[in-house]
Amino acid sequence: FPLCQNMGTKSLCLLLASVLVASYVYTPIPENIEERWKLMLINAGFRTVSHVVSLEFYLLQVRSHHVLQNLYSFLYSLSYENVTVTDTKFNNVPARLYMPRKQSSGLKRAVIYIHGGGWLTYFISAMEPYDLLSRWTANKLNAVVVSVEYRLAPMYHFPVQFEDVYTVVKFFLQNSVLVQYGVDPNRICISGDSAGGNLAAAVAQQLLDDLEVKVKLKIQALLYPALQTLDLDLPSYKDNENKPILPKSLMVRFWSEYFTTDVSLQEAMASNKHVPAESSHLFRFVNWSNLLPEKFKKDHVYASPIYGSSMLGKKYPGFLDPRAAPLLVEDTKLLGLPVTYVLTCQHDVLRDDGIMYVSRLREVGIEVIHDHIEDAIHGVLMFITSPTDLALGHRVANKYIEWLNINL
Numbered sequence: 001f002p003l004c005q006n007m008g009t010k011s012l013c014l015l016l017a018s019v020l021v022a023s024y025v026y027t028p029i030p031e032n033i034e035e036r037w038k039l040m041l042i043n044a045g046f047r048t049v050s051h052v053v054s055l056e057f058y059l060l061q062v063r064s065h066h067v068l069q070n071l072y073s074f075l076y077s078l079s080y081e082n083v084t085v086t087d088t089k090f091n092n093v094p095a096r097l098y099m100p101r102k103q104s105s106g107l108k109r110a111v112i113y114i115h116g117g118g119w120l121t122y123f124i125s126a127m128e129p130y131d132l133l134s135r136w137t138a139n140k141l142n143a144v145v146v147s148v149e150y151r152l153a154p155m156y157h158f159p160v161q162f163e164d165v166y167t168v169v170k171f172f173l174q175n176s177v178l179v180q181y182g183v184d185p186n187r188i189c190i191s192g193d194s195a196g197g198n199l200a201a202a203v204a205q206q207l208l209d210d211l212e213v214k215v216k217l218k219i220q221a222l223l224y225p226a227l228q229t230l231d232l233d234l235p236s237y238k239d240n241e242n243k244p245i246l247p248k249s250l251m252v253r254f255w256s257e258y259f260t261t262d263v264s265l266q267e268a269m270a271s272n273k274h275v276p277a278e279s280s281h282l283f284r285f286v287n288w289s290n291l292l293p294e295k296f297k298k299d300h301v302y303a304s305p306i307y308g309s310s311m312l313g314k315k316y317p318g319f320l321d322p323r324a325a326p327l328l329v330e331d332t333k334l335l336g337l338p339v340t341y342v343l344t345c346q347h348d349v350l351r352d353d354g355i356m357y358v359s360r361l362r363e364v365g366i367e368v369i370h371d372h373i374e375d376a377i378h379g380v381l382m383f384i385t386s387p388t389d390l391a392l393g394h395r396v397a398n399k400y401i402e403w404l405n406i407n408l
Contacts, residue, residue, distance in 0.1 A: 030243070030347050032375045034392055083138045085131075090146075091171040093164045096131075098138035098145035099181070107184035109143040109408045112169055114203075116194030116223075116379070118254030119161050120153035130193070132385050133397065140401050141408065144181050146172055150199070153257045158318040161258070165199045166206060173207075173215040185215045189408050193381055194246075194350070195254065197225025201326040201357070208336045219407050221341040223400065224378055227353040228286045228327040229255055229319040230279075233272040235288065235300040236351035243347045246378040251349050258324065259316045268308050275305060276313035279320055285328050291356040327357055331364050339367045341403050343396070345376035369407075371399060 084099045100108070115130040130147065138145045150164035169190065171177060178185050192200035204220045207213055232252060241248040249270070256266035268274035275282070289302035313320060322328045340361055344354040358370045373380070373396060381400065383393035 030375075033347070033377065034375065034390070083135050085135070090168045090177075093168050093171075094149040095168050096134070096147045096149065097181075098134050098147070100138045100142045100144070102139075102142050104142055107187075108182050109141055109187040110172075110178075110181070110183040110189070111137055111141070111143055111145045111404065111408070112172060112188070112190045112200075113137070113145055113147045114150075114165055114190070114192030114196035114199045115147060116192065116196040117152075118250075119158075119195045119258045120254065130196075130382070133381055136384075136397065137401060137404070141405055143408070144183050154261050157260060158258050158324050159321070161195075162199060162202055162323045166203050169203050169207070170210070170213055173213055175215065178215065187218055187408055188215065189219045189221060189404060190217055191221035191223070191404075192225070193223035194379065195226055195258075197222040197354075198227060198324075198326065201225055201227060202323045204337055205326055205329060205333055206323065208333070217338045219339045219341065219404075220337070221343075221400065221404065222354065222357070223343045223381060224345050224348055224350050225342070225354055225357070226251070226255075226350050227325060227357050229269075229325045230275050230282055230286050230328070231272065231288070231305065232269055234286075234349075234352040235292065235296060235298060236353075237349045238300065239298075240347055240349045240351070243349070244377055246349055248349050255319070259318045262316070265312055265316055265319075268312055273306050273308040274312055274319070275308055276310040277307040278310065279313060280305070280307065282320065282328055285360075286356060288352055288356060291359040292352060293355070293359075296352065296355060327353065327360070331360070334361060334364045334366060337361065337366050339369075339407060341369045341371065341400075341407070343371045343373070343400065345378055345380060346372070346374045347376065348378040350378060369403065371403070 082101050084101060086097045086099070088095055088097050113130070113134055134145045134147050137143060146168065148165050148168045150161045150168075152161070173185075173188070175185060178188075190200045190204055192198070200220060201222055204217060207217065232248070232255070237248050237251075240246075252269045253266060256263075256269050259265060265274060283305055287302070289297070318324050320328070322333070342354045342358050344351045355370070355372075358368050361368045373392075376392060376396060380390070380393050380396050382388070383390040384397050
């Protein structure tokens with residue numbers, strides 16, 4: 001009887017553990033997404049890593065990241081030996097240079113790639129998850145790729161990230177540097193995903209006013225970019241509040257920690273009451289009732305903003321700065337931008353940021369190709385290598401590379 005009782009207790013514990021694991025792993029996945037259970041597991045892994053490293057950082061103040069970083073480097077070094085990868089510095093800012101080994105008779109194209117990751121990281125070099133995409137780009141386009149390892153929150157805050165990226169881009173666009181790497185000055189692209197799309201868009205705008213930069217970008221590619229800090233209650237934020245990989249709560253954390261570790265800003269952003277009344281004129285740049293096509297409005301009704309404390313705007317003016325929120329510029333600041341590719345995903349809190357930028361660019365006459373993926377989630381381009389590869393990731397990556405190949 002004692003043995004049975006013991007076995008019964010073990011069975012009960014196993015059952016309870018199974019239920020807990022299942023409830024942790026399970027996340028509602030939209031019906032039109034492929035490989036739904038695999039995405040659930042990937043999402044659970046992301047959440048676990050986020051929880052563990054956040055706890056490690058805040059409680060222990062330890063950043064023991066070398067094992068995971070070396071693992072990423074090892075996995076990605078197994079493929080694409082046709083590309084030479086070098087960690088270097090451009091004007092004292094770390095960057096990773098991808099040089100295709102394939103010989104060519106003329107000058108090569110170049111892609112300056114700005115990685116995402118919410119402007120922050122806790123446990124690995126933020127470039128590592130994007131390393132394979134850069135290798136693909138260099139190999140398939142026979143192009144030089146520059147990836148910027150800008151400094152990250154929570155150790156560094158805006159405008160450090162922007163300034164690091166701008167420093168590298170401006171340095172690389174010098175004719176002497178382009179000659180050194182055999183790059184055609186008329187065939188250069190700036191590209192970035194998520195937070196990197198934010199930085200790419202901001203840098204492209206800033207370059208227009210920099211008289212010291214003579215070389216012009218041919219194209220820009222913004223992949224599910226984060227472009228505005230004012231309205232964190234857009235239809236896409238409401239529709240995708242709890243979707244993988246980027247729920248609203250995580251995006252709010254990314255935004256707030258880009259500017260400060262003061263939780264008062266995060267709390268205000270979470271309730272969408274962070275913009276001071278004296279900045280009310282900026283809301284016209286992100287008025288989704290005017291900038292979103294009808295299909296994305298659905299049953300949502302635009303409401304006037306609820307203003308927050310003036311103190312937040314004074315303490316952390318960065319969240320009102322167009323270098324942090326490229327949608328906040330006047331239309332005249334958009335004139336002269338290069339041909340633009342914008343990728344948006346239906347099941348993504350940042351969907352409407354990209355779509356509103358498409359509308360504003362088209363209104364001023366910029367040529368824009370908008371690639372909207374109905375069955376995609378945020379971060380889809382990260383999922384192109386085992387064990388987190390998805391067929392969707394490969395499909396979207398191929399579309400992106402194909403567009404670059406045609407237009408660069």
